[in-house]
Amino acid sequence: MHDDSVTEFDSDETLSALPQTGEREVETTLRPRKLSEFVGQPRVREQLELVLESARRRGVPPDHVLLSGPPGLGKTSLAMIIAAELNAAIRITSGPALERAGDLAAMLSNLAEGDVLFIDEIHRIARPAEEMLYLAMEDFRVDVVVGKGPGATSIPLEIAPFTLVGATTRSGSLTGPLRDRFGFTGQMEFYADEELDQVVRRAAAILGIEIDPAGSFEIARRSRGTPRIANRLLRRVRDYAEVRADGHITLDVTRAALKVYDVDELGLDRLDRAVLGALVHSFAGGPVGVSTLAVAVGEEPTTVEEVCEPYLVRAGMLARTPRGRVATAAAWEHLGLRPPAEHGRTDQSTLFD
Ligand SMILES: Nc1ncnc2c1ncn2[C@@H]1O[C@H](COP(=O)(O)OP(=O)(O)O)[C@@H](O)[C@H]1O
Numbered sequence: 565m566h567d568d569s570v571t572e573f574d575s576d577e578t579l580s581a582l583p584q585t586g587e588r589e590v591e592t593t594l595r596p597r598k599l600s601e602f603v604g605q606p607r608v609r610e611q612l613e614l615v616l617e618s619a620r621r622r623g624v625p626p627d628h629v630l631l632s633g634p635p636g637l638g639k640t641s642l643a644m645i646i647a648a649e650l651n652a653a654i655r656i657t658s659g660p661a662l663e664r665a666g667d668l669a670a671m672l673s674n675l676a677e678g679d680v681l682f683i684d685e686i687h688r689i690a691r692p693a694e695e696m697l698y699l700a701m702e703d704f705r706v707d708v709v710v711g712k713g714p715g716a717t718s719i720p721l722e723i724a725p726f727t728l729v730g731a732t733t734r735s736g737s738l739t740g741p742l743r744d745r746f747g748f749t750g751q752m753e754f755y756a757d758e759e760l761d762q763v764v765r766r767a768a769a770i771l772g773i774e775i776d777p778a779g780s781f782e783i784a785r786r787s788r789g790t791p792r793i794a795n796r797l798l799r800r801v802r803d804y805a806e807v808r809a810d811g812h813i814t815l816d817v818t819r820a821a822l823k824v825y826d827v828d829e830l831g832l833d834r835l836d837r838a839v840l841g842a843l844v845h846s847f848a849g850g851p852v853g854v855s856t857l858a859v860a861v862g863e864e865p866t867t868v869e870e871v872c873e874p875y876l877v878r879a880g881m882l883a884r885t886p887r888g889r890v891a892t893a894a895a896w897e898h899l900g901l902r903p904p905a906e907h908g909r910t911d912q913s914t915l916f917d
């Protein structure tokens with residue numbers, strides 16, 4: 565039996581869509597290098613191919629690109645692929661690292677023509693840096709302020725034409741002016757089971773892991789539509805296969821291993837289950853506001869909103885309504901409970917925004 569106490573979350577990272585410490589190396593190994601190696605996301609891939617090819621033909625850096633979607637879906641990988649496809653160098657930073665406009669000015673003035681500047685978590689960029697970015701994106705220029713007080717002067721500085729690639733888990737909290745300066749937004753979607761199956765097989769081949777088709781599909785199916793989770797579950801099942809079996813991953817080995825790691829039939833993790841559990845047990849299925857829900861499971865509202873909810877919504881277990889979060893009949897059933905009678909009368913159109 566697993567223990568649902570909230571203090572457990574920190575140690576339960578197997579199923580988290582967020583990267584873990586010490587995982588960087590293997591993520592680098594498994595990262596697709598070319599657009600053609602990038603599994604899934606057909607819509608974003610096709611749109612991006614056009615943007616890149618057209619820029620190549622015209623001999624100019626492509627428009628700025630915004631990649632948006634939940635963690636672990638391939639935003640960083642895609643940013644690196646964009647640079648690789650353009651034969652360009654990539655400079656990497658993140659919103660939280662750009663606290664002062666000077667930090668950004670330094671990065672921008674070091675760019676060479678055609679470079680890709682990748683800003684991860686761009687929605688967390690500080691205001692002064694963001695304002696500097698407007699001009700840089702639009703006119704390839706920054707105004708550097710020298711001095712303080714009344715004697716301060718602003719010196720315009722030209723920067724090399726570059727392509728900004730921004731990634732965000734929250735495109736909704738980007739300011740309008742920033743969003744408008746991107747020529748293209750790629751909205752990343754959760755992956756289909758068949759696509760994740762390809763991700764798992766590809767990773768198994770790279771890591772030299774023997775896996776049956778049924779085993780790889782089972783891992784794919786329980787990875788919550790997220791390649792990062794699929795790759796991690798593969799490594800955990802490999803551990804089990806090596807220690808408790810002959811190293812070969814079959815369907816039975818996969819099921820037994822995922823049981824040990826407390827991965828449920830749908831791949832929901834403790835936090836997902838705690839959120840659904842709180843909704844159902846403490847709030848009678850909702851509606852309840854996200855902050856109240858977050859307090860009930862001992863998490864930050866942003867974690868519940870950005871990491872946990874997107875998949876629960878897509879799995880049809882949770883609905884975001886104007887009055888708050890609501891557990892759907894499927895959620896009650898997943899928890900082994902009977903949905904309250906009113907669910908029979910509530911049709912989907914009233915549940916979803
Ligand atoms: N489309 C994909 N095909 C194959 N592997 C992928 C794909 N997207 C992501 N991955 C794998 O998942 C891991 C996490 O992807 P990443 O690009 O870091 O996600 P994000 O930046 O959106 O959190 C990568 O190391 C890579 O191995």
Ligand SMILES: [Mg+2]
Nearest residue numbers: 639640684731
């Ligand atoms: Mg990333």
